[in-house]
Amino acid sequence: MATSSAGTTRRDRSPVLVAAAVVAAVPGLVLHVAGISLSPPVDALLFGLAIIGAAFLLSWAAEAAQVDISAGLAIALLALVAVLPEYAVDFVFTIQGGEAYAQYGPTCLPPGSAEQSPCGLALANMTGANRILVGVGWALVVLLAAIRLRRGGADAGQDGGAGTSHQPGHPTKVTLLRTDSVPLVFLLIATLYSLTLPLRVSITLVDTVVLVGIFVLYSIRVSKAPAEDPDLIGPSAWVGRMDAPKRRTGYIGLFVVAAVIILLCAEPFAESLVETGTELGISQFFLVQWLAPLASEAPELLVAGLYAWRLKTTDALATLVSSKVNQWSLLVGTLPVVFALSAGSFNGLPIDAMQREELLITAAQSLFAVALLVTLSITVVGALSLLGLFLAQFVLAATLPPPLQELELLVLSAVYLIAAIVLFVRHRRALVSLVRDGLRTPYADLTEAK
DSSP: OOBOOSOSSSOOOHHHHHHHHHHHHHHHHHHHHHTOOOOHHHHHHHHHHHHHHHHHHHHHHHHHHGGGSOHHHHHHHHHHHHTHHHHHHHHHHHHHHHHHHHHHOTTOSOTTOOSOOHHHHHHHHHHHHHHHIIIIIIHHHHHHHHHHHHHHHHHHTTTTOTTEEOOTTSOOEEEOOGGGHHHHHHHHHHHHHHTTGGGSSEEOHHHHHHHHHHHHHHHHHHTTSOOOOOBOOHHHHHHHTSOHHHHHHHHHHHHHHHHHHHHHHHHHHHHHHHHHHHHHTOOHHHIIIIIHHHHHHHHHHHHHHHHHHTTOHHHHHHHHHHHHHHIIIIIHHHHHHHHHHHHTOSSOEEOOHHHHHHHHHHHHHHHHHHHHTTTSEEEHHHHHHHHHHHHHHHHHHHHSOHHHHHHHHHHHHHHHHHHHHHHHHHTHHHHHHHHHHHHTSOHHHHHHTO
């Protein structure tokens, strides 16, 4: 039976929340089924709301499913399911890129066209989602916990704050468990490999074999984690408290409903975003890289934020780390497969000069994030550095003169990489322990060290 720290004396509003998520998707579904188009910005908004509603349903279903599977596998499953909307949207852009490649060749555009390359949009969506997850999501967990502790004082630390520590005069620190060494090490491996992508002219099926292989090995490793009673909240706790037949019917039903919504709304959402950029004179690249991932990542970030506010920071951060492993291995690795099927070519998804810079800064940010957690803890200072460097890209782009804007991503990438190397060298013993625990130490030993 699932456990939940939420009080049972208050009226459970979970059914209302589930209904609200479904209702949010109705306008987008009506537009698609009826073939109606109001205007690109309005269409994008309605289809985006539908995807957000579906993402909430997926998140609740995945959390409720933790009752029936092992803890490590549950986190991996939750991370996988939570980013399915991101997969759907990114696959749409990749398919469009493949079709353009089949028609126009490596440029994915007709000669003389000044439009944004569809192939570039596929990579833009992926890099934006990855950077938001780390630059905003990881930082959000720590900063919300710090605010909660400051507002709640000593009593706040008694609300289940295992993994969050605070002492007068010292920064708040979020501490992970030794079992979290597993996703961190596999994220490190995927990141080191991904640092080679900016040196390529395309992402190929060879990269698929490597990156998907990393994800498969990660899944096998976490599947050996012992079963635990999950700490569920909200609709996931409502479903998780049901008896076994109803519970399984409940979360499978949520999966199916969410999948149908995403299947019907992902493509029109992507097309509406591109049309919105054209109509309003907004960069298509900007909308696809930042607005689309915000829609698909929002529920996951909100759920992590709720856990952090309850000082369940270890659970919140561990789930986001697993999601990053998922996106930086399986998502990147499957793009060449989708591209090859739509393009009818095995040449790989093209990488232009702009996307090389985007891939570089995304991989560099990932390496820095792992370095911050190499000791299995991260402070407010570390969280602020993640958020600050993430926001710096937008500030510099708005303030630097055009000749220097081209160097912006390279400079920020260098900052990430240098900072990561310094942290790894400073904590080299912790790095050795992290790699050993992540790859070799039996889960029984890691669990005993909680």
